[in-house]
Amino acid sequence: EDQVTQSPEALRLQEGESSSLNCSYTVSGLRGLFWYRQDPGKGPEFLFTLYSAGEEKEKERLKATLTKKESFLHITAPKPEDSATYLCAVQDWAGTYKYIFGTGTRLKVLA
Amino acid sequence: DGGITQSPKYLFRKEGQNVTLSCEQNLNHDAMYWYRQDPGQGLRLIYYSQIVNDFQKGDIAEGYSVSREKKESFPLTVTSAQKNPTAFYLCASIGQGVYSGANVLTFGAGSRLTVL
Numbered sequence: 001e002d003q004v005t006q007s008p009e010a011l012r013l014q015e016g017e018s019s020s021l022n023c024s025y026t027v028s029g030l031r032g033l034f035w036y037r038q039d040p041g042k043g044p045e046f047l048f049t050l051y052s053a054g055e056e057k058e059k060e061r062l063k064a065t066l067t068k069k070e071s072f073l074h075i076t077a078p079k080p081e082d083s084a085t086y087l088c089a090v091q092d093w094a095g096t097y098k099y100i101f102g103t104g105t106r107l108k109v110l111a
Numbered sequence: 112d113g114g115i116t117q118s119p120k121y122l123f124r125k126e127g128q129n130v131t132l133s134c135e136q137n138l139n140h141d142a143m144y145w146y147r148q149d150p151g152q153g154l155r156l157i158y159y160s161q162i163v164n165d166f167q168k169g170d171i172a173e174g175y176s177v178s179r180e181k182k183e184s185f186p187l188t189v190t191s192a193q194k195n196p197t198a199f200y201l202c203a204s205i206g207q208g209v210y211s212g213a214n215v216l217t218f219g220a221g222s223r224l225t226v227l
Contacts (some may be wrong), residue, residue, distance in 0.1 A: 004153070011140075032214075034215065034216070036218075041199075041223070042221065043115075043126055043201055043218035043219050043220045043221045044201070044216075044218045045205075045218075046215055046216070046217065049215060050158070087153075087154075087218075089154075091214065097142060097144075097159055097161060097205070098156070099154075099156075099216060100153070101150060101153035101154040102153055103151060103153045104153070
């Protein structure tokens with residue numbers, strides 16, 4: 001059964017303190033892995049799609065990487081405005097329209 | 112600008128009442144989804160629709176109903192049969208990714224339903 005596990009559940013960082021969020025996944029055939037940012041009371045905002053092991057994507061202070069079993073979202077020198085919940089999701093080739101979401105990591109960056 | 116509009120943003124329901132959440136998109140997307148989000152849980156799929164006049168149950172469809180009469184619209188009705196409807200509801204649609212493989216879900220801003 002497809003499964004996505006995110007860790008840690010919550011993370012507090014000082015401004016400028018770099019760290020990584022983890023997304024472990026189990027799928028029969030990975031079609032794509034997605035990272036979203038969600039602010040309180042709002043819908044998720046798309047960040048990255050990763051397709052194959054070894055792939056990396058960057059956007060400002062965020063960098064996403066992918067292996068055959070997990071993905072990392074690296075946050076370099078975070079700012080308070082990076083505070084949000086970060087969601088990971090996978091799409092399996094077997095279930096064309098089905099997405100499996102993790103429970104998210106709540107990130108708080110302190111000034 | 113293209114996007115997904117959900118309304119209302121906040122909704123209160125008395126027990127025994129049916130309520131309908133609206134979802135409209137102007138992205139020309141074929142597939143649309145409804146998810147439910149509860150604290151500490153991942154997004155759970157309620158219903159999805161790949162084309163007009165067709166829809167499929169997701170993992171937690173009991174107590175919910177949908178229709179897809181127009182490509183742009185995918186309303187969700189929360190019926191009195193849904194025993195624990197208080198949650199944040201998200202509508203989404205599929206856009207095409209850069210490659211032909213994976214499809215990026217685009218989300219609306221959400222609707223928060225509270226049962227009084």
